[in-house]
Amino acid sequence: MMNLHRKHIILFEKVVSIDRACRYVLVVCFCIISILHSRSQTSITDKKRIETELEMKVEAEYRYFFNESKFSNQYDHFPSLSAQPEFGATWDDGNQKLKAIAFFRLDRDENRTHADLRELYYLKSKNRWTASIGFKKLYWGVIESNHLVDIINQTDAVESFDGEKKLGQPMLQFTYITKKMGTIDAIYMPYHRKRAFNGEHGRLRFGTVLDKDDLSYESDAEEWHQNFALRWKHYVGIVDIGLSHFYGNGREPLFEVDQTGNINAFYPIINQSGLDLQITHSAFLWKLESIYRHAKAQDFFAAAAGVEYTFSNIDHNGLDIGLLVEYLYDERDELALTGLQNDLFFGSRIAFNDINDTSILIGGIADLDKSSKIFSLEASRRFGSNWTAEIEARLFSDIDDDEFILLNFAEDSFLRLAIARFF
């Protein structure tokens, strides 16, 4: 009992001390929030009216890994709590905005216990220009099962297996909407954020416990090596196209095996060009994503192509069933961090379009060279107006002995149940 209590205190201290800078920014941000919040009650004129909102999501989660762990000290049961407070202020007819989203998690895995500033930015738009400064999240791409082109934000790797949760990225962003030639984004990023890895007691980790601080940089400037990105996005009729280029510290660490067999992991300086394309024709969405990444130690090409088709309103009651097939290629072969080097993804999205937004996503990824397969299921629905429930399952099946990355996770199939309350 005593022990358990101490454990909690340690976990709590970990949250508090995890990122001093993060905490400092949060304090400043909530001071601004309270000032704006009080001002919003007093301002009258429409043009100057400040609309504010303060919300919070609190989630209780339970992850259960039902296979015996591959490495020692790994737990099977992971009860966890997370909170995501959110603040927004909009004024000047929506042309100016301040947004803040913080995230906290408390978990049995010491590295999964973490805090992050997901967003904290000020935005101003005028006619065809928009400028924003601060921590932001941007998403690029069209493919569902892998995200190649999406490069701006570091993945919050301890938060989700599919890589869809991201850390906030400090940036200065300019967006210009041209008259007839689409939208141009120019992004300057002064700082790189390292990817976190699950801790000693956590699952979905490598045999050696990696600490994010163990990883170094190719650049002497380390995390302060300056990053730039440019993106052009346009649509003509049924075609949506995006072209992008990124220069700076890579978001994915590079694993190099030296002659003595030691693994050296670091963040390389990269140039990455990306293409994302979607053709939307009747109920078909044809998708293509492709990247070419250049670094001193590694050059490679990766692509993903697929199709999504939706049978809509099948039962005349709103039931939609979507079918997805995607092919994933990565020249890095077994060094691809995602393990998706020559794989086929198939999936189905079932949406009931009912009052509770009930939806189910099932899928499988099969390696075409090896026996490895990953199956997944995600289902969610709302209860009342402020509660949601989610079920998630990931199954690693027949993971091939030749898998460099995935083999570490072979015994890490899990079930996850999450219940969230919105305030």
Added chain:
Amino acid sequence: MKLSILFSFIMSMTVLLSAQSPEERGLEIAKLAEAADEGFGSSKVELKMTLKNKNGQTSERFLTNQTLELIEDGDKSLIVFNSPKDVKGTATLTFTHKEGADDQWLYLPALSRVKRIASNNKSGPFVGSEFAYEDLSSQEVEKYTYKFLKEEGPLLYVEQFPVDPKSGYTRRIVVYNKDKGYRQESTEFYDRKNSLLKTLTLSDYTLYKNKFWRASTFVMVNHQSNKETTLEFSDYNFDTDLSDEDFTEAALIRAGS
């Protein structure tokens, strides 16, 4: 005797030749209704949607809708969800076209992702409500063929047949009020089996800018499922001066995030 037969023959020929067919009259009314609403430019409105199931249990959604009027082509619209909280920030951008499929993008705030989506699901329900997507999309004259049914005082009954085979309806009967700028008073929807499916009643009209009639309350009753959806519009704003760049992917992201 012969003269009177000849006379009535001539009379009926005159009526047949000069009067419009019911199809022409129906089309004319639809065009008059469109013309009466032309020139609003752009508007912004807050919307409360109340969904009621057959047991009377209700659930609510709050949305903001911005519209940009286009004369040559269909209107552009941007809808943002403000509640329920788990879908807050979800937004859609729609470019309606007079002919062919509409263009539609969806913003998902949890991923900060914009996704172009297929717009052929016209008959499906909008967020679990009794409104189908096609009931809420911009009403363009070209999307129907018409047949005038009857006139009762100021009320004109026009039968409308959707051009798109993917529509969930065989026909609908729209009641226009010719004394009030051809505003719509009610609509009956007939399903693919031609039986009465839904009735929409519009009420609490306000005249904006001395020209544009806008109803504050839309009630859609589904006669087959006994479910009901009410839309309540408030804070209609015709002075927003929105332009093309307010209806772009960049604007969609800004509105939802």
